[in-house]
Amino acid sequence: MPSIVYQGTGPRIAYERRIAGLTQVDLARAAGVALGTVRKIERGERGVSDAVLTAVADALDTDPSCLLPDRERPDDRVHEAMPGLSAVLAAYEAPEDGPCRELPEDGPCRELPALREAVASVVAYRLSAQYARIGRTVPGLLAELCRALQHVAPHDRFMVARLAVDACRAADAVAFKRGAKDLSARLIDMMRWAAPQAHDPLVDATVAYVRTEVHFGAGTHTVGLRALEQALDRAPRNDEPEALAARGALHMRAAVVAGRAGNGDAAALHLDAARALGDRVREDAYGGTAFGPDSVRIHEVSVAVSLGDGYLDRALRLAREWRPPRNLPAERRSGFYIELGRVQLWAGRPDAAFESLKVARRIAPQHAREHRWVREDAATLRRLKRADAESLTSFAEWCHAGASV
Incomplete structure (x- = not known):
């Protein structure tokens, strides 16, 4: 496939370079690009290929979309991820007795620490809404995790399964937000396949949380609420921070789904439960799902939007008194303002x-x-x-x- 060439990126790259405190020489060296190329791009004398844009964005520690003019769309790299994801989803249940030759980038698996680091990166991309980076990374990573699940030592299998769930969730962020509902549902099915192999009820809670997207897409909110309440019944009941956060995240999700179903009473009950749990933990990321007092406040606005008239004043009053702090994931803060x-x-x-x-x-x-x-x-x-x-x-x-x- 020929490389995409973006025009008009020079001023954005120059701006981000100055903000980062880099000279053109610094940027060229960090991106592995010729100094003359950087100068021509910033002067607007040449466009930027997809590969160069990615290298420059990595050097500036930003997402490629932040370097594009407003009317350019970086979606091509996201679209390019879809066939690779489909190939993984077609073959992840490959037999145990051999490598999966249908998966892309077939080959040996990295050691567990390297896999853990790679998954941590795509989770960070999801939380900061850097979907283009997920798109170019996650298909090969999921394929590698599928191979690892077939061949890893039994005592490491639990961890690899957890990593597979987290990577699937990052991929689902791309699919679901781009409206690829069928692909999103298939990724959730893969999460449900991997989760039992982790033997961790917190992982099961994560999958239940994400699976609600199927009900958002289908409009089956009452069914989705019932599924979340069943997940709450199965969730760990101890007072460990991770368990408290798991239950709190499920209550937040249930409040929003109840609101979408028009069930104000259930929404209020779940919000109250989420508040009580949020007061007992610090704002942090549980399984990639931020939970704590600030996240609960954001979900209060979500519930008000879901319920509509009669609840809007409450959301406006909250917004006058409070704004999401910068330590919350960018995706969640952006969602609050939307x-x-x-x-x-x-x-x-x-x-x-x-x-x-x-x-x-x-x-x-x-x-x-x-x-x-x-x-x-x-x-x-x-x-x-x-x-x-x-x-x-x-x-x-x-x-x-x-x-x-």
Whole structure:
């Protein structure tokens, strides 16, 4: 496949380079790119190939999408991940007596510490909404984890299974947020296959949390609520921080699903339970799911959006008094402002709604760009506010408002 060439990236690269405190020589050396190439790119004399964009982004410790002009889409690299993921999903249950030749990048597996480090990287990419990086990394990693599960020593199998669940979840972040519901459901099936091999109830809780996406996609919210409540019944009941966070995350998810089902009483009960558990743990990441008092506050806004009229004032009051701190994952902070923007739009405050969407974009551009509500609300704002068209039009074009989702 020919490399994609992006135009107009020079000013963004120069800006990010200066913010990072690097000279052009430093950037060229770190990216493994010729100094003349960096100079020409920044002067706008040449475009940037997909490979060079990735190398420069890695050198600047940022996602490639942050270096693209607003009207460019970095989705090609995400699309390119889909066939590789499909190949893994077609063959992950390969027989135990031999390597899986259908999987991409077939070959020997790295040692467990290297696999653990690789999975930690894709989890970090997910939490910071760097989906392009996941797209180019996770298909080969999942294939390698499948091979490791076939051949690893029995005492290491539990850990490899946990790593496979975490890697599947990172891949699912790409699939689900891009609207590839069938691929997302297949990745969740792979998680459900790997989880029992981990023999860890916390891993089972993670899978139950993520599996709710199937019900979001299908609109079967009452069924999803029942599944989460069953998962809560099976979750560990001890007072270890990990167990408290596991139950709290499930309660947060259940509150949102109950709200989508229009069940305000159940939503309130689960939010109360999540608050009580959140007061007992510090804000941290459990299995890649942030949980703690701040995460619960964000979910209060989510529930208000789900329940609609009669609950919007509560969300607006919370937003006046509190903002998500920077130590929360970027994906979650961006989600807060996306949902707040929807509440503000419904409350007749279009200017405030547009500001919230712009904040969501600054925090996690790929997350905001791919979010269905951002597209819907940007299109609505564009219709309501034709007079100040320029910045709103630019934003709407950036997120492809009005595009099918």
